[in-house]
Amino acid sequence: MSDSPEIETRRSKILIVDDERDIVEYLSTVLEDEGFAAVGLTQTAGALNQINVQRPDLVLLDVMMPGHTGLSLYRAMRESEATKDIPVVIISGYARKEEFAHMDLSELESGRMPRPEGYLEKPIAVATLLTTIRRLLGRRETRSGTA
Amino acid sequence: MDAERPEAERPEVRKLLSDHLFDLAPIMMAVLDPEFRIVDANAAFGTMLGPWDGRHCYELLKGLSAPCDRCQAAWTFADGKPRVCDDRLIVGKGITSHFVVRVASLAAEGTAATPFILWVASNVNEASSLQRENDILFERVPCYVTVLDRDLEVVRANRRMRDTFGKAWGKRCWEVYKRADRPCPSCPALMVFADGKEHSAEQTGVTATGEEAHYVVTASPLTREGETPDGKVKFVIEIATDVTHLRTLEREKLEAERMAAVGQTVAGLAHGIKNILMGVEGGIYVMESGMRRSQMDRVDRGVQMLKRNVEKISSLVKNLLSFSKGRQLCVAMVDPNAPAREILELYGAMAKTAGVDLEGVLQESLAPAPLDAEGIHTCLTNLVSNAIDACQASEKKDCRVVLQTSESDGALVYEVSDNGCGMDYEVKTKIFTTFFTTKGAGGTGLGLLTTRKIVQEHGGKILLESDQGKGTKFRIVLPRERLPVVTACGAGVDEGQKEGGSHGETQ
Numbered sequence: 001m002s003d004s005p006e007i008e009t010r011r012s013k014i015l016i017v018d019d020e021r022d023i024v025e026y027l028s029t030v031l032e033d034e035g036f037a038a039v040g041l042t043q044t045a046g047a048l049n050q051i052n053v054q055r056p057d058l059v060l061l062d063v064m065m066p067g068h069t070g071l072s073l074y075r076a077m078r079e080s081e082a083t084k085d086i087p088v089v090i091i092s093g094y095a096r097k098e099e100f101a102h103m104d105l106s107e108l109e110s111g112r113m114p115r116p117e118g119y120l121e122k123p124i125a126v127a128t129l130l131t132t133i134r135r136l137l138g139r140r141e142t143r144s145g146t147a
Numbered sequence: 148m149d150a151e152r153p154e155a156e157r158p159e160v161r162k163l164l165s166d167h168l169f170d171l172a173p174i175m176m177a178v179l180d181p182e183f184r185i186v187d188a189n190a191a192f193g194t195m196l197g198p199w200d201g202r203h204c205y206e207l208l209k210g211l212s213a214p215c216d217r218c219q220a221a222w223t224f225a226d227g228k229p230r231v232c233d234d235r236l237i238v239g240k241g242i243t244s245h246f247v248v249r250v251a252s253l254a255a256e257g258t259a260a261t262p263f264i265l266w267v268a269s270n271v272n273e274a275s276s277l278q279r280e281n282d283i284l285f286e287r288v289p290c291y292v293t294v295l296d297r298d299l300e301v302v303r304a305n306r307r308m309r310d311t312f313g314k315a316w317g318k319r320c321w322e323v324y325k326r327a328d329r330p331c332p333s334c335p336a337l338m339v340f341a342d343g344k345e346h347s348a349e350q351t352g353v354t355a356t357g358e359e360a361h362y363v364v365t366a367s368p369l370t371r372e373g374e375t376p377d378g379k380v381k382f383v384i385e386i387a388t389d390v391t392h393l394r395t396l397e398r399e400k401l402e403a404e405r406m407a408a409v410g411q412t413v414a415g416l417a418h419g420i421k422n423i424l425m426g427v428e429g430g431i432y433v434m435e436s437g438m439r440r441s442q443m444d445r446v447d448r449g450v451q452m453l454k455r456n457v458e459k460i461s462s463l464v465k466n467l468l469s470f471s472k473g474r475q476l477c478v479a480m481v482d483p484n485a486p487a488r489e490i491l492e493l494y495g496a497m498a499k500t501a502g503v504d505l506e507g508v509l510q511e512s513l514a515p516a517p518l519d520a521e522g523i524h525t526c527l528t529n530l531v532s533n534a535i536d537a538c539q540a541s542e543k544k545d546c547r548v549v550l551q552t553s554e555s556d557g558a559l560v561y562e563v564s565d566n567g568c569g570m571d572y573e574v575k576t577k578i579f580t581t582f583f584t585t586k587g588a589g590g591t592g593l594g595l596l597t598t599r600k601i602v603q604e605h606g607g608k609i610l611l612e613s614d615q616g617k618g619t620k621f622r623i624v625l626p627r628e629r630l631p632v633v634t635a636c637g638a639g640v641d642e643g644q645k646e647g648g649s650h651g652e653t654q
Contacts, residue, residue, distance in 0.1 A: 015642020093418035
């Protein structure tokens with residue numbers, strides 16, 4: 001679907017992890033429409049492996065997921081040399097820090113782990129989503145450009 | 148003639164008295180100067196204490212080298228007022244005895260200063276001294292103290308009792324304490340009269356000013372040995388400690404805990420709704436963009452998304468209704484094992500089909516307790532069905548769920564344990580705090596929230612032990628003293644059942 005001839009470089013790839021299938025579908029559709037390559041996962045099992053294979057430019061991650069939760073995946077990503085520099089945007093039904101303490105997510109803000117690059121509270125407005133992603137990818141481009 | 152003689156003799160009698168009364172008095176008398184030196188003493192004083200001339204009262208009477216800390220004589224020297232006190236004095240080598248000591252100023256008429264003090268001491272024996280102490284203790288102890296006869300009539304009541312509950316003497320204890328017209332059920336005093344042993348109970352009474360008073364009362368036989376020689380207790384002493392303040396604090400704490408539970412529930416709910424909302428927004432986005440591009444497959448995808456999320460909303464609403472149904476507890480005195488038996492019956496067949504062995508270990512003869520039986524039923528339903536699910540999620544062959552009831556340390560305990568898949572650390576930390584489900588579309592995340600809410604409304608707590616791969620154990624602990632009171636609804640149900648009518652509870 002390369003209906004944007006002005007994009008000559010590789011499309012940025014966004015990986016979405018959320019156990020809500022409809023949210024994955026929604027975000028994937030929006031991102032594809034906006035010219036990104038989107039990969040959706042509805043479970044965290046095997047997600048780290050997928051991230052290694054897919055090499056996304058950014059990960060949208062729901063931290064409140066059953067079983068092997070999003071938080072564990074985030075920790076694993078930060079501990080792995082191959083994935084630790086991929087920007088992560090946390091998507092959650094909880095507003096940031098005030099509620100994180102109740103949800104046992106204070107680890108995210110404790111400084112024991114690198115902080116996620118962004119937070120988006122559900123429901124996420126399309127404009128905010130795109131601005132956040134473009135800002136983070138732009139920063140990354142600049143950084144790798146100067147390196 | 149007779150009238151004249153005393154007139155004539157009076158000065159003579161007075162003279163004789165003033166010369167001899169001092170030494171004739173059968174009680175000890177002494178005169179002290181401002182340095183507490185004994186300047187004169189009567190015969191009784193000398194007989195009892197030996198030579199006194201020039202000695203200080205504190206040396207001779209107390210064996211001290213300096214005046215006493217709280218010297219009555221010093222105060223009387225200061226203000227001229229007479230005083231009386233209990234004291235122990237040395238009356239021989241190493242022997243002390245109890246005295247009532249009086250001091251009075253020996254000032255000349257019309258003068259303000261006190262040059263000397265008259266010190267008078269009368270001996271009291273130890274028994275009467277102890278009696279005095281007991282009387283003071285009985286009167287002043289900060290408890291409600293009553294002595295009851297076999298008709299439960301108050302024969303003595305202390306000051307705190309009278310001040311709080313009004314005149315008690317001659318009335319029946321239940322009239323005084325409760326303004327009731329018959330003895331309390333499980334009256335501790337009646338139990339003492341029956342078996343001669345000590346009994347306690349927590350009671351709620353009504354004060355003279357009409358306020359509710361909570362107290363813990365201990366009734367004991369009023370004898371030193373614990374029972375009277377003929378084996379019959381004649382009097383019971385009841386000592387009650389007021390715990391109204393404590394109970395108020397407890398109630399407030401319970402209320403705060405309940406409010407906190409509601410807050411957590413609402414936060415969890417908001418999270419669930421946000422997810423659905425985003426699904427709806429997604430459906431609209433996909434459908435609209437499909438229409439713009441005239442891509443019918445996209446429109447269809449959007450519609451499917453909308454449908455799924457509408458379904459989620461209706462399922463959530465149904466669950467919310469059942470969640471809120473428990474808002475008003477319907478408390479009646481029930482056999483704590485009854486809800487457990489129902490669950491075992493209800494889930495027996497289902498567990499068998501699922502290849503799970505469901506076993507009940509119920510402690511017999513648990514005393515009835517004020518419970519919302521339907522609420523407890525819901526809690527056990529949630530825990531047992533979760534346990535069966537956990538077994539099915541495990542690959543073990545011989546899966547087992549045990550529902551146990553017991554009572555320990557004054558608390559009712561319901562325990563549901565399984566040897567299923569267990570939970571890892573992160574699941575454990577989240578199960579009560581979020582709208583959380585590990586069952587995907589099959590779960591609502593409300594089961595344990597509901598369970599915890601009901602348990603908290605019963606003043607209890609729910610505890611979790613779980614090891615991944617080994618199994619899970621939930622314990623509901625309900626301290627009896629924190630259980631709710633029987634509600635009108637509960638009583639209504641009882642009456643309705645007695646009369647064979649249906650109770651008018653609507654849902």
